[in-house]
Amino acid sequence: MDAAKQHGSVWPFTFVTAAVASLLAVPALGDAPGWLRGLAELVTGSPLAPAHAVMLGLALAFVARGARLRRRAAWYGLVVLVVMGLLAVAAGDDALWRLPLLAAALLALWIRRAAFDVRPHPERIRTAIRTGAVLVLSTAVLSVLVGGMSIESVGPGVASGLSGGGGSIEGAAWLPGVLGVIGVVGLLVLVVTLLASDPPPPPGDENERRRVARLVAHPGSDTLAPFALRRDKSYVFSPDGRAAIGYRVLFGIAAAGGDPVGDPGSHAAAINAFLERCRRAGWRPAVLGASAGLLPAWGGLRSIGFGDEVVVRPGEFSLSGRQMRNVRQAVRRTYNAGVTSEIVAERDLTDDLRERLLAVAASSLGGAAERGFSMNLDELLTGYHPGTIVAIAYGADGAPIAFQRYVIAGEGVSLDAMRRSPDGPNGVNERLIVEVVEYAAEHGHGVVSLNFAAFRELLDSDERGVLEKTGYQALHLLDPWIAVESLYLFDKKFRPGYRPRSVVFRSWADIVRLAAALLTLEFGRTRPPHAAGDPVAEPAGHLERP
Known part of the structure; x- marks a missing residue:
């Protein structure tokens, strides 16, 4: 059962976040109608500088996309934004009508928290922490170098820059705006990093490859099955372990090479496991060399015939x-x-x-x-x-x-x-x-x-x-x-x-990235030869159902 059916839809959060992102970017439109600017100020509370408006709107657009993809980092981001809005109202914001809306949004996010089940990869979290540390350090150093300001004096200046105000600091009237831009750009980098797809996984280890070698020998395996034993492929197994898919990730495309290997009765389960792995990692699934008989098992994915075996x-x-x-x-x-x-x-x-x-x-x-x-x-x-x-x-x-x-x-x-x-x-x-x-x-x-x-x-x-x-x-x-x-x-x-063979892919919007990934995989250099001290297990034996 997929996350949409198990935990409910996330489209309301996606829609509202995308709408707010669009309104945040309104100040960048020099000739925007007055009514549209009024709607934007209902969201921001005060006019934003155009550069800041674009960056913040773009950051929130990425959050909206992350919400659609059920990323837990997007959920945390939305919760932080709602809580900040509540704190602003509690601090004396005169827009008290926001209070019930923000409270309802926070309650909805809490109720649907399980729907955001795609957690950021540890590598992305470490990168975000390093980026944040560099951002804070560079801001502090810049502040100290220009005018000997204390770190505490930066806060009001940044706020003034974000609101498009003309606040100045003695000796560096330009500094608040610069710090504001640095802060917004840093925020955008952090958002993109935390919402990015997982890095490519390491190739399967020798134990996994030996399991795959046994599956390759199954009489129901395809003629392309032995090529799953390449050392540069990672693996996803069906829940019963009787079928597997070998794949590589390049440019965010997780490309499987041909049909699953192993028991045909478990091929559909292996495909579902692969698609779920792609969903949780944020990869775009694809297949190079899928057989005609298994195309229906790939569900709603698209396919193009590109030749014959x-x-x-x-x-x-x-x-x-x-x-x-x-x-x-x-x-x-x-x-x-x-x-x-x-x-x-x-x-x-x-x-x-x-x-x-x-x-x-x-x-x-x-x-x-x-x-x-x-x-x-x-x-x-x-x-x-x-x-x-x-x-x-x-x-x-x-x-x-x-x-x-x-x-x-x-x-x-x-x-x-x-x-x-x-x-x-x-x-x-x-x-x-x-x-x-x-x-x-x-x-x-x-x-x-x-x-x-x-x-x-x-x-x-x-x-x-x-x-x-x-x-x-x-x-x-x-x-x-x-x-x-x-x-x-x-x-x-x-x-x-x-035998007709097809390329299977998620969306026509992926076609450029898909072509780049598949052409690189087929025509790029393979890994250097391995010192053959530990040969892979040979495909041998048949799997029988218990």
């Missing part, structure tokens, strides 16, 4: 027929060139062979760093993922010239890395894929997942409108850098099947 079913695959002619010829060229191959588990690689394969990877990428998120594992051939299988091609001289690494999924194997030396013969990648498909058939794997075909429908269409033609031309021109079209044409030769 390329899959080959070993039981249906054959090199015979005219449509497979190009693949047959490519494979035949490698035999004519004296290429040999083998498929081994990563744990069985010798140190010498491992180093030679890593040299192939470095030459294949031209020295660029490994990248990826949703359909790539990390720790390439470091021994950290010993259960992966590696298909290796050797040249006529016996030196390795290409390799592909595959990870074992619940229902099959998924391609992780495909590397070929630039001087290796053409057809080597086709040869290794064909042999992995045959390997999968011999070992009972139902599917081999290959690369991702982004924007496949656009690339595959024969009839394109103006927008589609523009998009296609853009992909074509950018292909030397992003390899979308060339990778699609390569995969198409195998006559594969396709």
Whole structure:
């Protein structure tokens, strides 16, 4: 049960706070109607200087947003504001009509206090304390340096500055206004800090990753499930522990990589746990690579199809027929060139062979760093993922010239890395894929997942409108850098099947931040290789319901 149903709505507090924030900013409007200025003064009690009005209005607007998001810091802020208003009335404010309104507001806040259940992260609290200390210290130092004032003399000056008055202090007539601006800016910084979303969590520890490794092996896990074992992902588990979601937080976006792993019966519970984690942390939830079958489980979130996962079913695959002619010829060229191959588990690689394969990877990428998120594992051939299988091609001289690494999924194997030396013969990648498909058939794997075909429908269409033609031309021109079209044409030769994959997100208002986060995750550098002294547990065994 979510907080709105359990503790009641918070929209009245949001609406009233936003309205007050708008009225606070009225003095900044030079040509505001008289009636609007009158309403503003009902709230403030006296005119504010324009700069102060804008800053205070902005601070209260952030509080209103925090109230909508059920932040406990916003609740404390509203309580402080109401209590200050009551104290002002008690001190002789002639607006006694405010007393019942303020008392009612305080009572309502107390009754609905449980609805504000999102507490600030300890890191944000420490930052706010440090900011407050710096603010007080800088104000005191400035006061002492300008005219030798005592700290006690600053108070009336600040009040005068906030009210737009012309109070002055001997030797520094400008000081009250400056201190007023510093105080309001500091207040804004404190509000923003306390209401900010939580910082990104640390990656899951090795115990969590071992739990996830067992869930990956469940036969109901998706072909993208093994990529949840990346060392840069954090985890949320379903309440029964039978499913989990791996995710990363960047720019306030909590991006899950594909569907939950583990028992399909617990996938919905894992999704709910992830969404609740995002709500409490203030993150915007997103998914990169969600399958079509699980889109309804994401509730009211939006989705955009952005391509397809390329899959080959070993039981249906054959090199015979005219449509497979190009693949047959490519494979035949490698035999004519004296290429040999083998498929081994990563744990069985010798140190010498491992180093030679890593040299192939470095030459294949031209020295660029490994990248990826949703359909790539990390720790390439470091021994950290010993259960992966590696298909290796050797040249006529016996030196390795290409390799592909595959990870074992619940229902099959998924391609992780495909590397070929630039001087290796053409057809080597086709040869290794064909042999992995045959390997999968011999070992009972139902599917081999290959690369991702982004924007496949656009690339595959024969009839394109103006927008589609523009998009296609853009992909074509950018292909030397992003390899979308060339990778699609390569995969198409195998006559594969396709699984639609979608980006799931909260709101169109998040689209710019979402795009920045997802592009950074997919194309940014991965973490440096890990010294493989403590390899992750291999996906093994099936989970059975009790």
